[in-house]
Amino acid sequence: MLAASAAIASMIALALQVWSIRLLSLLIWDQFAATVLATGLAGAAIGAWLASRAPGVPAGSLGKRLVGGFLLSGSLLIGYWFLLTTVEFEPYRALLLGSGKHLSSLLTLLGCLFVIAASTGWILAGVFSQSGLQLRKIYCADFFGGAIGVALAVALGLWIGPLAGLLLLGSCSLLWAAFLLSRGPSSAARRGSALIVLPAIAVPALFLGKGELRLPEGKLLHGLEEHVDLTIWDVSARLDVTVPLRGIFHGAGGISKPAPNDEWEYRLVTQDGGAPTAILGLAPGDVENRPTWKKYLQALPFALLDRPRVLVIGSGGGLEVAISAHFRSQSIECVEVNSSLIDLCANRYDEFQSGLFRRPEVTVHWDEGRHFVSSSDQKYDLIILAGTDSFSASTGGPNAAVENYLYTVEAVRSMLEHLSPDGVLAIVRKHFESPSESLRVFTTVEQASRELGKAAFADATFVAAGPPTAPAVSWAMILVKPAGLSEQDHRKLTSWTAEHGHAVLFDRTAPSRSYFDQYAQLDSAGRTGFLRDHPFDVTPVTDDRPYFFVSTRRDGILADTWAMLRGSLQERQGAAAGISSVVGISFSLLAAAAVLLLAVAILSAAWWSSRSLSDPVELRSWLYFALTGAGSFLAEIGLILVGTYLIGVPALAVGIVLAGVLSGAGWGALGVCRKRGAAALGVGTLLILTAAWALKLGLHWPPLSLWLGCAVLGIVSLGMGLAFGAFYPTGVHSLPGMDSPSARAKAFSVSSAFSVLGTAAAPVLAVQFGTLALLVVSTLALASAGWILLSHRHAGRHRGGCFQPTR
Numbered sequence: 001m002l003a004a005s006a007a008i009a010s011m012i013a014l015a016l017q018v019w020s021i022r023l024l025s026l027l028i029w030d031q032f033a034a035t036v037l038a039t040g041l042a043g044a045a046i047g048a049w050l051a052s053r054a055p056g057v058p059a060g061s062l063g064k065r066l067v068g069g070f071l072l073s074g075s076l077l078i079g080y081w082f083l084l085t086t087v088e089f090e091p092y093r094a095l096l097l098g099s100g101k102h103l104s105s106l107l108t109l110l111g112c113l114f115v116i117a118a119s120t121g122w123i124l125a126g127v128f129s130q131s132g133l134q135l136r137k138i139y140c141a142d143f144f145g146g147a148i149g150v151a152l153a154v155a156l157g158l159w160i161g162p163l164a165g166l167l168l169l170g171s172c173s174l175l176w177a178a179f180l181l182s183r184g185p186s187s188a189a190r191r192g193s194a195l196i197v198l199p200a201i202a203v204p205a206l207f208l209g210k211g212e213l214r215l216p217e218g219k220l221l222h223g224l225e226e227h228v229d230l231t232i233w234d235v236s237a238r239l240d241v242t243v244p245l246r247g248i249f250h251g252a253g254g255i256s257k258p259a260p261n262d263e264w265e266y267r268l269v270t271q272d273g274g275a276p277t278a279i280l281g282l283a284p285g286d287v288e289n290r291p292t293w294k295k296y297l298q299a300l301p302f303a304l305l306d307r308p309r310v311l312v313i314g315s316g317g318g319l320e321v322a323i324s325a326h327f328r329s330q331s332i333e334c335v336e337v338n339s340s341l342i343d344l345c346a347n348r349y350d351e352f353q354s355g356l357f358r359r360p361e362v363t364v365h366w367d368e369g370r371h372f373v374s375s376s377d378q379k380y381d382l383i384i385l386a387g388t389d390s391f392s393a394s395t396g397g398p399n400a401a402v403e404n405y406l407y408t409v410e411a412v413r414s415m416l417e418h419l420s421p422d423g424v425l426a427i428v429r430k431h432f433e434s435p436s437e438s439l440r441v442f443t444t445v446e447q448a449s450r451e452l453g454k455a456a457f458a459d460a461t462f463v464a465a466g467p468p469t470a471p472a473v474s475w476a477m478i479l480v481k482p483a484g485l486s487e488q489d490h491r492k493l494t495s496w497t498a499e500h501g502h503a504v505l506f507d508r509t510a511p512s513r514s515y516f517d518q519y520a521q522l523d524s525a526g527r528t529g530f531l532r533d534h535p536f537d538v539t540p541v542t543d544d545r546p547y548f549f550v551s552t553r554r555d556g557i558l559a560d561t562w563a564m565l566r567g568s569l570q571e572r573q574g575a576a577a578g579i580s581s582v583v584g585i586s587f588s589l590l591a592a593a594a595v596l597l598l599a600v601a602i603l604s605a606a607w608w609s610s611r612s613l614s615d616p617v618e619l620r621s622w623l624y625f626a627l628t629g630a631g632s633f634l635a636e637i638g639l640i641l642v643g644t645y646l647i648g649v650p651a652l653a654v655g656i657v658l659a660g661v662l663s664g665a666g667w668g669a670l671g672v673c674r675k676r677g678a679a680a681l682g683v684g685t686l687l688i689l690t691a692a693w694a695l696k697l698g699l700h701w702p703p704l705s706l707w708l709g710c711a712v713l714g715i716v717s718l719g720m721g722l723a724f725g726a727f728y729p730t731g732v733h734s735l736p737g738m739d740s741p742s743a744r745a746k747a748f749s750v751s752s753a754f755s756v757l758g759t760a761a762a763p764v765l766a767v768q769f770g771t772l773a774l775l776v777v778s779t780l781a782l783a784s785a786g787w788i789l790l791s792h793r794h795a796g797r798h799r800g801g802c803f804q805p806t807r
Helices: 002-027 030-052 059-086 091-096 103-129 132-159 162-183 188-208 291-295 297-303 319-326 339-348 369-375 409-417 437-452 487-499 515-520 524-533 554-566 569-580 582-606 610-614 616-647 650-671 675-699 706-734 741-769 771-791
Strands: 228-233 238-242 245-247 264-271 274-280 309-313 331-336 362-366 380-386 419-432 461-465 473-480 503-506
Touching: 002 030, 002 059, 002 103, 002 132, 002 162, 002 650, 030 103, 030 741, 059 103, 059 162, 103 132, 103 741, 132 162, 132 650, 132 706, 238 339, 264 339, 274 319, 274 339, 291 297, 291 319, 297 319, 297 380, 297 419, 297 461, 297 473, 297 487, 309 319, 309 369, 319 331, 319 380, 331 339, 339 362, 369 409, 409 419, 409 437, 419 437, 437 461, 437 473, 437 515, 461 487, 487 503, 503 515, 515 524, 616 650, 616 706, 616 741, 616 771, 650 706, 675 771, 706 741, 706 771, 741 771
Parallel strands: 309 331, 309 380, 331 362, 380 419
Antiparallel strands: 228 238, 238 264, 245 264, 264 274, 419 473, 461 473, 461 503
């Protein structure tokens, strides 16, 4: 029963985290993921500390503890579902705008997560404390339960959705509590009532529960919530599709000089409450005959190209596909990472679009754009990325630590290398009064072009902006022709922009004082100064730091964080506030983690007698669990970063890493018997990963294909998990002071508490110093833990088999 209870508690904890990250990301933003994870780990640490307060718990008392923990978890899970589906929360406004009115709503949600995590931590630490010689088997069950929880979260999240999944978790917890009661020493009447009452609560909750997530006004579909016609929980994003609307869809680029006949029906589609695209309602002949297509900024490259071979990265609902088809492109290859969106366009709404995606020249690929280009041997006359948002569609919010690798120097180099001799690369990004996104694309493309030795950048580049699509926000196209733009090309482009009401931001034939002109005219030293003095961080983005949307300058992080907390960030930075707040949020998480660690340290003061605090040998034992807790989570997030590069899909990378690490850790905990081998395996695995990443950065290795990348990531995650699973039981077995049940619970609490630090620090390290630095820090932390273990005077004293008490 102990092993099964550990597995079920871990299953609940992991599935709850995955679903909570998904649901709260819809309420707030993707970067909120680390907050949910830190809250869960802090709760587990407090719960484990409570379990350590009762050493030597008799079997009967342990049974009561298990029943109470599962009853509390199940009740709170059902209550959590009720809050999400009944109460109108507005935590987005509470955080972003500094409104205190709804801040209590957010604290209630986090408090509920904290208490559920504390109950599961209480259960797990209690089980470990009573495990005796079965520690490795129970610890193995803990990890396998977590792996099952992740699998359930992904599989059931697609089938029934996260909200119904919460009811499932609560029902499982209540039913298991009823089962434990039925086997306990209580009276027959009590056991019978438990078997009747708890299933009577759990089963109706599971099968009859209804509800929809109460999203804040304007967070979903930009205020069109009542028009939602279809919701799909895809592995990459929740898709919400409206009923047909009528008007002008400006898209990522904007339409100039709109006329009444430019209006049409369209279905707006959002991905996780953002990244809007539209499935256009087209009548037969609209693609060929409508004049509207020429008015879009995305039509600009066709001023230079005649019947081109086109690659559309991020085809979305099909706007760029329709524009390309209008200009009689020879072939149109579309790459879209969201499989459900492909299905909507190609099947469910195929008639609504008059078969746009079934046209003979159109081919659709389910892949990530960077990986598709890197693995392709085709040459294209036009590669276009129009507002492809890497930060919006990512289940579980892994972008707390990672964006995709689509806007890096290495990615742009790959795209330029896949152009035909007279081919064109066109990237469309938002343009603000003080440019951040558009200018960063400009600097990134400039560095990529320089590294490839292409024509003088100024002679090969043209930048135009469409009309405003929101106050102080428009879209800019950075158009690059590596072979160089001729005088005739410049005339065609300037004539096109003038005819359709777009603005020229950069044209070497007409110098101006724009930021683009200033940067292009500077030498290397001057560009370094320009990048240093610009209000936003617009330095070229690389694979080591792929944070294109993190534009807050390092010296302005604290100021932006304070402005965000006071609600004045938007006033000071205008429309760019949402882009530059990511690092501020990360530092806010780090501050919150420090407070949580301080609270744990105060609570844990009762653990250590004056002798313990003054005894360096015993203090080093606790330092071992602190280093392994922090180092393991730093390494795990580093592996997610590497995995995202390997396969290109953040959500898939997170799932593979979690499943691989948890499964491997289960086998590692079950099979480890010798501390030296375990420590060497853990440190060696991380050193290999660090060396591989360093080689990749130095040699510019391309990403792997999707399936090969998944296989490699799974194998590496499994290997890392084998190492991680050995840390806790090895330390319990080999370090002094770990013989008592209370000490085992305390060790679990220390490890969980410092995991909070690792979770909060990982995004900061990755964003500020790069993925390589994150892997190096994690390696040093775990290597230090291994040194403590191997150099300990008490290490290595066995009395028989694995995990026997030391003498």
